[in-house]
Amino acid sequence: MKYAFYPGCLAQTEQFGCLLSAKETLGRLGLELETMDGSSCCGYRSYRFSSPITWHFLAARNMALAERMGLDILTLCNECNLSFKQVKDALSKDPQLKRNVDEALRVEGLEYNARNETYHVVEVLHDEIGVKRVSDSVENPLEGLRLATHPGCHLFRPKELGMPDEAEPHKLDALVEALGAETVDYPGKLDCCGSSMYTPDEGSKLKVARRKLRSVRESGLDGVVTVCPHCFRMLDTAQDESPGRERLRVPVIHYTQLLGLAMGVSTTRLGLQFNVSPVEQIYRL
Amino acid sequence: MDKDNFSLRLKCPYCDEHLPSHKALRVHIGKDHKEKTDEFMEKYFGGRWIEVDFISLMLRRSVGALSEEDCIECGGCDVACPVSVIHEGFRPFDVSLQLLEGKVREILSSDVIWCCTSCYACGQNCRAGMPPFDVIETLMNLSARTGYHFPRRYKEYDNSILRSGVIQRPGTLKTADITRLAREDVGLPKLPAQPESARFREAVRKLADMRGLQ
Numbered sequence: 001m002k003y004a005f006y007p008g009c010l011a012q013t014e015q016f017g018c019l020l021s022a023k024e025t026l027g028r029l030g031l032e033l034e035t036m037d038g039s040s041c042c043g044y045r046s047y048r049f050s051s052p053i054t055w056h057f058l059a060a061r062n063m064a065l066a067e068r069m070g071l072d073i074l075t076l077c078n079e080c081n082l083s084f085k086q087v088k089d090a091l092s093k094d095p096q097l098k099r100n101v102d103e104a105l106r107v108e109g110l111e112y113n114a115r116n117e118t119y120h121v122v123e124v125l126h127d128e129i130g131v132k133r134v135s136d137s138v139e140n141p142l143e144g145l146r147l148a149t150h151p152g153c154h155l156f157r158p159k160e161l162g163m164p165d166e167a168e169p170h171k172l173d174a175l176v177e178a179l180g181a182e183t184v185d186y187p188g189k190l191d192c193c194g195s196s197m198y199t200p201d202e203g204s205k206l207k208v209a210r211r212k213l214r215s216v217r218e219s220g221l222d223g224v225v226t227v228c229p230h231c232f233r234m235l236d237t238a239q240d241e242s243p244g245r246e247r248l249r250v251p252v253i254h255y256t257q258l259l260g261l262a263m264g265v266s267t268t269r270l271g272l273q274f275n276v277s278p279v280e281q282i283y284r285l
Numbered sequence: 286m287d288k289d290n291f292s293l294r295l296k297c298p299y300c301d302e303h304l305p306s307h308k309a310l311r312v313h314i315g316k317d318h319k320e321k322t323d324e325f326m327e328k329y330f331g332g333r334w335i336e337v338d339f340i341s342l343m344l345r346r347s348v349g350a351l352s353e354e355d356c357i358e359c360g361g362c363d364v365a366c367p368v369s370v371i372h373e374g375f376r377p378f379d380v381s382l383q384l385l386e387g388k389v390r391e392i393l394s395s396d397v398i399w400c401c402t403s404c405y406a407c408g409q410n411c412r413a414g415m416p417p418f419d420v421i422e423t424l425m426n427l428s429a430r431t432g433y434h435f436p437r438r439y440k441e442y443d444n445s446i447l448r449s450g451v452i453q454r455p456g457t458l459k460t461a462d463i464t465r466l467a468r469e470d471v472g473l474p475k476l477p478a479q480p481e482s483a484r485f486r487e488a489v490r491k492l493a494d495m496r497g498l499q
Contacts, residue, residue, distance in 0.1 A: 013476075038481065041452050046446065050443055054492045104489070107484055157408070158405045158409075198436035208371055
């Protein structure tokens with residue numbers, strides 16, 4: 001199985017744990033990940049507001065690059081996945097928009113014909129590789145761990161677009177349980193991490209994340225598993241950002257890092273040294 | 286709460302006239318309140334008319350969708366919203382109501398819509414099938430493009446994408462104990478090649494000319 005590999009900006013430039021662990025574990029499961037040379041940001045977090053047509057262009061451009069490679073896209077990021085799906089949908093419904101985007105694509109000699117699909121890594125692991133093969137790859141079952149999962153909004157919303165998981169998401173839970181750990185529901189499981197909240201008042205944004213983390217802690221769980229680099233950054237890196245508050249100290253681990261631990265991969269190869277939260281509480285249990 | 290009420294937003298600020306579109310309002314100001322033209326353009330729209338025409342079209346579409354169904358005022362969107370719980374100023378329900386009352390300027394001049402995280406939870410909980418998230422996204426768009434507000438971080442992302450393709454330069458590697466490491470020390474894969482700068486920028490410039498149309 002071969003995919004055009006689109007990690008998304010954040011995994012490539014900041015959240016290296018997500019990138020390293022994905023490459024390591026997906027490779028071991030037999031996926032071939034082709035680098036997308038010339039690719040760019042999908043535009044979801046910036047041009048979507050300042051210039052929607054540029055957003056449509058950026059997303060279409062990346063899909064066109066993958067189309068030229070003859071491959072479907074595998075992305076690590078919930079937002080990129082949503083972005084590609086929304087743009088594909090919009091271009092199929094609005095011929096004028098498509099014509100304008102095509103015109104800009106021609107400048108670089110590109111063409112977009114909607115011949116490929118975008119898949120989120122959870123979709124590929126759950127539907128394509130299958131829970132059984134994931135489970136077979138486990139060397140050190142993570143028995144005794146009780147974990148919270150954070151699927152992240154755009155894994156299952158908006159449901160009209162055919163998202164990677166269903167309205168009551170279960171795929172991430174199944175994938176965590178395949179590693180021998182237990183998943184436990186907690187209040188606010190499907191709530192947003194707050195990552196894309198931009199107001200003059202940065203404190204509010206942290207409040208959304210802290211509410212979630214506090215719920216995990218109060219449920220007595222060993223940590224949270226994320227699948228989107230944005231959620232990961234918000235819950236892991238930002239959890240102690242507001243000074244003067246109580247430190248939450250909730251371990252946050254990205255799913256592919258957890259998978260790697262179960263496969264017996266060394267912590268450095270999974271980028272666990274980059275997690276800011278006390279993730280060692282998970283793997284030293 | 287119907288489309289007619291929404292057109293209240295096009296009431297002339299200098300007299301009691303109601304106009305059917307932004308274009309008509311502009312013509313009216315130019316004709317009947319000549320001395321106010323500059324003030325009006327600057328005050329309300331930063332002088333960017335192409336943008337405003339486009340956005341008003343989008344707003345009419347969104348509001349059209351919003352008014353087709355009757356909001357049953359169940360407040361389900363507020364209950365589902367993870368932000369309204371912690372941030373008093375933000376209620377998706379209030380934004381929808383304000384918009385239907387034609388209070389576009391009031392919405393835009395408070396930065397509150399930028400609290401929306403695009404999580405789409407309000408849509409999932411909407412019993413009338415008229416989720417606020419679409420409308421809020423359009424309003425953010427309007428706000429950014431008419432110069433009311435655009436978060437600094439996003440502006441930096443925009444510029445960075447033009448320079449290097451991605452939202453930010455690969456950062457210094459930080460670890461929990463704040464050791465700094467070089468990229469190759471930890472075996473990080475090479476970044477994909479950047480877009481070819483000149484042609485990439487040319488394509489984006491081309492799009493800037495079309496912004497008024499799309």
